[in-house]
Amino acid sequence: xxxxxxxxxxxxxxxxxxxxxxxxxxxxxxxxxxxxxxxxxxxxxxxxxxxxxxxxxxxxxxxxxxxxxxxxxxxxxxxxxxxxxxxxxxxxxxxxxxxxxxxxxxxxxxxxxxxxxxxxxxxxxxxxxxxxxxxxxxxxxxxxxxxxxxxxxxxxxxxxxxxxxxxxxxxxxxxxxxxxxxxxxxx
Amino acid sequence: xxxxxxxxxxxxxxxxxxxxxxxxxxxxxxxxxxxxxxxxxxxxxxxxxxxxxxxxxxxxxxxxxxxxxxxxxxxxxxxxxxxxxxxxxxxxxxxxxxxxxxxxxxxxxxxxxxxxxxxxxxxxxxxxxxxxxxxxxxxxxxxxxxxxxxxxxxxxxxxxxxxxxxxxxxxxxxxxxxxxxxxxxxxxxxxxxxxxxxxxxxxxxxxxxxxxxxxxxxxxxxxxxxxxxxxxxxxxxxxxxxxxxxxxxxxxxxxxxxxxxxxxxxxxxxxxxxxxxxxxxxxxxxx
Numbered sequence: 421x422x423x424x425x426x427x428x429x430x431x432x433x434x435x436x437x438x439x440x441x442x443x444x445x446x447x448x449x450x451x452x453x454x455x456x457x458x459x460x461x462x463x464x465x466x467x468x469x470x471x472x473x474x475x476x477x478x479x480x481x482x483x484x485x486x487x488x489x490x491x492x493x494x495x496x497x498x499x500x501x502x503x504x505x506x507x508x509x510x511x512x513x514x515x516x517x518x519x520x521x522x523x524x525x526x527x528x529x530x531x532x533x534x535x536x537x538x539x540x541x542x543x544x545x546x547x548x549x550x551x552x553x554x555x556x557x558x559x560x561x562x563x564x565x566x567x568x569x570x571x572x573x574x575x576x577x578x579x580x581x582x583x584x585x586x587x588x589x590x591x592x593x594x595x596x597x598x599x600x601x602x603x604x605x606x607x
Numbered sequence: 608x609x610x611x612x613x614x615x616x617x618x619x620x621x622x623x624x625x626x627x628x629x630x631x632x633x634x635x636x637x638x639x640x641x642x643x644x645x646x647x648x649x650x651x652x653x654x655x656x657x658x659x660x661x662x663x664x665x666x667x668x669x670x671x672x673x674x675x676x677x678x679x680x681x682x683x684x685x686x687x688x689x690x691x692x693x694x695x696x697x698x699x700x701x702x703x704x705x706x707x708x709x710x711x712x713x714x715x716x717x718x719x720x721x722x723x724x725x726x727x728x729x730x731x732x733x734x735x736x737x738x739x740x741x742x743x744x745x746x747x748x749x750x751x752x753x754x755x756x757x758x759x760x761x762x763x764x765x766x767x768x769x770x771x772x773x774x775x776x777x778x779x780x781x782x783x784x785x786x787x788x789x790x791x792x793x794x795x796x797x798x799x800x801x802x803x804x805x806x807x808x809x810x811x812x813x814x815x816x817x818x819x820x821x822x823x824x825x826x827x828x829x830x831x832x833x834x835x836x837x838x839x840x841x842x843x844x845x846x847x848x849x850x851x852x853x854x855x856x857x858x859x860x861x862x863x864x865x866x867x868x869x870x871x872x873x874x875x876x877x878x879x880x881x882x883x884x885x886x887x888x889x890x891x892x893x894x
């Protein structure tokens with residue numbers, strides 16, 4: 421099982437349990453195929469309720485940055501949400517594996533991705549987490565997808581395709597973005 | 608049947624989870640709005656294209672919209688419960704503790720509107736991929752509806768909180784329009800039309816019932832100010848272009864607010880943001 425470390429170890433703005441976050445991440449890393457010798461470091465900014473995330477290093481130690489809101493239980497503010505933690509960390513770990521796989525070799529750097537590209541790639545990640553048995557909130561992800569790709573039948577069909585893909589490539593994501601953009605902004 | 612019910616007595620099924628109003632104020636984390644204030648960016652978008660967390664190009668916009676609309680949904684339930692209680696809690700008459708029969712009729716009409724808004728909100732939740740009860744419920748609207756003076760209750764709920772709903776609906780209607788979501792846009796437009804009527808009811812009854820009682824009118828307006836400031840979301844709602852929820856001046860005028868009153872709400876929101884930011888800075892410094 422990969423070694424996971426969480427910073428900070430003690431929280432003051434929220435009532436999170438660093439040990440539990442590490443457990444969730446370890447389980448995910450195992451399920452997703454990270455090696456037992458891998459090290460994953462998760463840096464959490466507990467001072468904000470926002471939910472931005474970032475990958476700071478793809479190679480071991482894998483470094484993930486997470487704003488506190490991404491791990492929060494939406495029903496119990498300031499408490500750790502199991503579902504939110506699993507999907508937020510799982511999405512990042514899948515992004516790391518995708519980039520390492522070579523299937524996304526042509527993908528732009530993280531800070532160069534457009535919002536539609538981010539959401540399309542995330543859709544593939546959420547679909548894969550759902551296939552593993554996690555509650556990835558498909559209707560919520562579909563709404564986010566429609567916001568970036570249009571409230572159209574085409575966008576829904578593309579979403580279904582991305583959600584079901586078990587080994588997506590950058591070409592799949594790019595093609596999805598082009599397909600929905602053609603409907604929103606016809607030539 | 609019990610009169611003057613407390614918010615603890617409200618019936619909810621297992622999907623809903625209540626969060627106390629005090630709990631909200633214990634949350635010391637920095638909101639995006641506070642971050643703008645700390646970085647000196649509030650009011651700096653004057654003349655530029657409005658970009659807030661409810662702008663379609665904002666990465667968090669869809670999830671922020673879902674959370675806000677769930678807050679509106681539980682607010683609609685409480686508004687229905689509050690208007691219903693106002694029909695029941697007071698006798699018809701001309702005494703200080705009584706209310707005119709026509710006011711009860713207005714409250715009954717409001718119940719009808721709020722019930723329809725609940726149905727719209729449930730369907731809108733489905734559309735936005737939100738589960739009923741996915742977000743915590745705060746009972747602050749009903750708590751304002753627990754005031755034992757019917758006129759204070761009307762100013763707190765109909766003028767302050769339904770006024771806030773006008774601002775939210777107008778903002779979300781714009782969000783639906785710019786993000787190309789016709790369902791959200793039309794839902795907001797229809798509910799906004801009713802909210803203007805509800806706020807106008809509050810404005811009209813405040814004037815009529817306190818026509819010969821300036822001291823009571825003053826108390827009612829003071830209660831409204833307290834509610835307005837408390838629930839401006841630490842400056843979340845305001846008058847400058849960078850406010851996530853912008854004061855809907857035109858709709859507020861239609862609902863019986865004069866420009867001086869709207870300016871005062873803008874000032875209260877500004878104060879609330881400054882106070883919240885100062886609290887955060889002080890705590891960050893001591894940590």
